[in-house]
Amino acid sequence: MNISDIIRSKVARFAKGYVFTFIDFVDMVESKEGLIKALNRLAASGEIAKLAKGKYYKPEQSPFGELPPNQYQVVKDLLERDGRVEGYLTGLSIYNTLGLTTQVSNTIQIGKNEVRSSMKRGKYSISFVKQKNTITRENIPLLQLLDVLRFIKKIPDSKTDRSCKVIQSLMSKLSEKELEVLVRLALKYPPSTRALLGVILDSLGKVRLTEKLRKSLNPITIYKIPGVSGVFSSASEWCIK
Structure with a gap:
């Protein structure tokens, strides 16, 4: 699997609204720089959401739109x-x-x-x-x-x-x-x-x-x-x- 697929696979196991960083994936990939780039690409595509610099979360949808993490x-x-x-x-x-x-x-x-x-x-x-x-x-x-x-x-x-x-x-x-x-x-x-x-x-x-x-x-x-x-x-x- 490429880095993006590795991230998708692990994010799928996170609870909705869970906040994570690249550290959650460092034991799964060799390149930190490549990992950060992949996270930013997934955030830009809307597959994950960006909270702040270096922090992301698994978005949860409601009838009124996306819910922020608690x-x-x-x-x-x-x-x-x-x-x-x-x-x-x-x-x-x-x-x-x-x-x-x-x-x-x-x-x-x-x-x-x-x-x-x-x-x-x-x-x-x-x-x-x-x-x-x-x-x-x-x-x-x-x-x-x-x-x-x-x-x-x-x-x-x-x-x-x-x-x-x-x-x-x-x-x-x-x-x-x-x-x-x-x-x-x-x-x-x-x-x-x-x-x-x-x-x-x-x-x-x-x-x-x-x-x-x-x-x-x-x-x-x-x-x-x-x-x-x-x-x-x-x-x-x-x-x-």
């Missing part, structure tokens, strides 16, 4: 390296999934310990959010919830009071152990995030877990998060106005 596929090389987690989708990338907004953003936000400059891939803008906690597969869902609390006033097309109710519902499904880890992780977040977490834990009857959060806060600092006091009666106890 956000994880677009940035998976920024999330994991050699099987090790280095980042996670957060912010604008997860608000819709968590039921916080109906909007789907073209901005992909990634939480990482070491942030980098914003970048573009295809139609997507990619930005980074500093995460001070160690990132593991197990704690990513908890870090995502804390990020939502941190940026709760910036959720598009959603009022803070509604967002609080959604987050309260999500946290009510966590185990006691998960809530304990959530509190520990929150200690590396801004004070306003810790205060809002304390309010929600109070509302869930988890007063025992809030002691560390209270001790970490300055009792005379006021946190302005409109809408919270209308949902949670203990908001004023946490200096949230």
Whole structure:
């Protein structure tokens, strides 16, 4: 088989929307230059689609046209390296999934310990959010919830009071152990995030877990998060106005 046939054969086994690079084929062909040229020819012919320089994907068709790859596929090389987690989708990338907004953003936000400059891939803008906690597969869902609390006033097309109710519902499904880890992780977040977490834990009857959060806060600092006091009666106890 020639290089193009080799590529077609392997792409046929990929899931629709799967993003790949020439590295996926290097063990099958001898010439890297020939491989890259063949990939570009197949992209130009429409057999595969090009996402960005050196990145391609297996297109999926719908009644409304070609579907783009999902956000994880677009940035998976920024999330994991050699099987090790280095980042996670957060912010604008997860608000819709968590039921916080109906909007789907073209901005992909990634939480990482070491942030980098914003970048573009295809139609997507990619930005980074500093995460001070160690990132593991197990704690990513908890870090995502804390990020939502941190940026709760910036959720598009959603009022803070509604967002609080959604987050309260999500946290009510966590185990006691998960809530304990959530509190520990929150200690590396801004004070306003810790205060809002304390309010929600109070509302869930988890007063025992809030002691560390209270001790970490300055009792005379006021946190302005409109809408919270209308949902949670203990908001004023946490200096949230």
